[in-house]
Amino acid sequence: MNRKVLVAGLAVVVPLIALLVLNLGRDPHAIDSPLVGRVAPPFALVPVGGGEPVSLDSLQGRPVVLNFWATWCVPCFQEHPLLVSAARRLGDEVQFLGVVYQDEERNVQDWLDRHGSSYPTLVDPRSKTAIAYGVIGVPETYFIDPQGRIVAKHIGPLDGETLMARLSQARGGAPRASNAP
């Protein structure tokens, strides 16, 4: 038995394998947002088609669902009916807001006319709000509690179950890390 070879070999190999074992359950798609648990970046954005700017401050006291989306995004189209029906059903309990991500206002208006809506959709000039929230792609949805703190972030299209779970968090559950699509 060559002890030098054994010790050197194990010294290289064992830590590497241990590292892999430790990371086995890791999901690289789960990107922690540093914003979760923090106060949501403020904004005041004009709705599509014009009108008074909607500001986050004016919505305090209610949970807010902030959905970044675009007309060119297929999964946004997929999750749209869920958001529309949830917003109708929950009425004033929860404020749903759409924020347009890298799109033309005219396209958005056409799209909304065709597919319907039940909550305001805001225009985000030069993506300032998207940048403040650290949006990396659409759809991305932020759940904000009545005190104006971000409690959860969802990447990718929402399903009903996830939406309800995150909403109950926003209504008073504990802050939780983001999750994967």
Add this chain to the structure above:
Amino acid sequence: MIALLGRSLILLALVASSTGALVGLAAGWRASAKGAVLARRLAYVFAAAMAAANLLMVWALLARDFSVSYVAQVGSRQVPDWVAVTSLWSSLEGSILFWGIVLGGYVALATWTNRDRHPEYMPYAIGTWLACGAFFSFLLAGPAQPFHSVPQPPVDGPGPNPLLQNHLLMVVHPPFLYLGYVGMTIPFGLASAALLRGRLGNDFLRPLRTWLMAPWVFLTVAIVLGGWWAYEVLGWGGYWAWDPVENASFLPWLTATAAIHSAILTERKGILKGWTTTLVLASFLLTILGTFMTRSGVFNSVHSFTQSAIGPTILVFLATATIWSVFLLAARVNHFAPEGRLEGARSRDGVFLLNNLVLVLFTFTVLIGTVFPLLVEALRGVQMSVGRPYFDRMAVPLGAALLFLMGVGPALPWGSATGEQLRKALLPPLAGAAVGALVGLAAGARSPWTLLTLAFAGYALQVTLREMSLPVRQRLSRGEGLVPALVAGELKQGRRRFGGYVVHAGVVVVVVAIAVSSTLGTSEELVLDRGETATVGRYHLTFLGIDEVREPHRTSLAARVEVTRDGKELGVLSPRMSHYDSQREPIGSPAVRTFLFEDLYLSVMNLDAGGGRLGLHVFVNPLVGWIWPATGIIALGGLLAVLPPPRRRTAVSRQPVTPPAGLGPAPSESR
């Protein structure tokens, strides 16, 4: 029915391989000729069962038999037949099945070509190969079973990942990758056999080198094909991004390259046997590490570890194989008796050693950069990634050092050299170095690393051509004709040597192309209204409008951009932006026009729906187009080196005359 048959075939492969592994190892241990025959037969059974299971799956995919779980998962009536066939390896379970047929093929071929050679090693080797085969059969029988029965088959399936359907390169890249990855099992088995046998003689280095070189060629081609695909499809203007999946294929390539060189030294001088063996073992283990890292990656979602049952299973195999290798090496390496000694650092031998050290350093550099994010997250719970700057900063000097050694090494004589010999060998190629640097300066290169790389490349190229032509020049000076001298000197007698230098020449071209394209390229982001023209360097680009192309699985917007260069019309290029039904983000498909010295590369950044305005990313990439044909040269050189020599008689006469008696294990106290 088909599902049941498939499961039976996989069970047969599992039984044959696990039995064969035990029989082979036992036959090696007890020097049993009967056991060796049985192990060989079981190897053929394993290969046949895997081949049949694969054919069955292809048949089910073509027949769109959705009662087979894998077909229900990746099959589709919408896709053409060639896509149906390639979806064999487009998803996790199928890719492991495909691994099975490649492994079976390799094992059968390696067993058959050595059926009456190396009787003292082969049972151990077959046993080791079949142990690996047993693991993959087990994966297929359990965690990655592709042949589950679907009780109520769907009418149609979703089809494979669309990203893998959009380019022909994606059809050829995975098979090459598997031929490279899986092929490393063969040298692993041979090296394990040498360790188990406690002997690594010159006779056995020949098959070891051959079976190392073959997967190396495939792996090289696969890595470049992957880069080519990224370049042609992904639209960010480059071909290599140091992401974990790419690194996963690069790591075994580095160690295998080191092993090929170290094996030459072992063959010539009878030294570094343990080191060569270590590198061979490491190359195989790194392919398994890569498989672990990408196990769903390349196939399901591009760069990820996902939670699937197969991950822990591969990790158990990786850990077992790695720890076993370390123990085997430690227990047996002292049995390798060196037959010579290293002479002088100022010799080709010394440079071979340096080359090995740099390659191993390179391996650790890439490995650390790849796993470092895991370490940080495990220790501090913080997510991070190691970006290009780290890899580029490390890879440039290491690559330059390798290129330098590639010039100096072959210039030096074997053994020790006198000062006069050194001057004669090393000084003339400085002319090539000067030419390389001057050409770079004339082409506008100012970065010291680029100029240094070009100088080293000029040096290495001159040495390579000198060494390559040496046998012919010797024959010509003896009065032979040019053609006979070429045939005899390069293709018959010195073919392996000649092949090696052809590989070196190809590598020089690739390295030059990488150095130049990554430092001398230009790129510009344009916003063009319809009918507007912009100028980038020598090119005038006019945005004519867009076409909408609807296909079943995607909708594409293709921009028509008219291109002229120096006033000469070059036609219309059509970079596209495609929306796949199953993807969150649109995917751009760039348009590339290749000229002799540069590529014009157009990629759509954004398009408004009316088609009135185009955001266009324009790259002018020098020399990228040289990488692909140069890789062809490398592959050709590798083939020349690896094809069996035409002189069967001498091959037999090189066989050791040791009788099979007394071939049992080394004394057991050493265990």
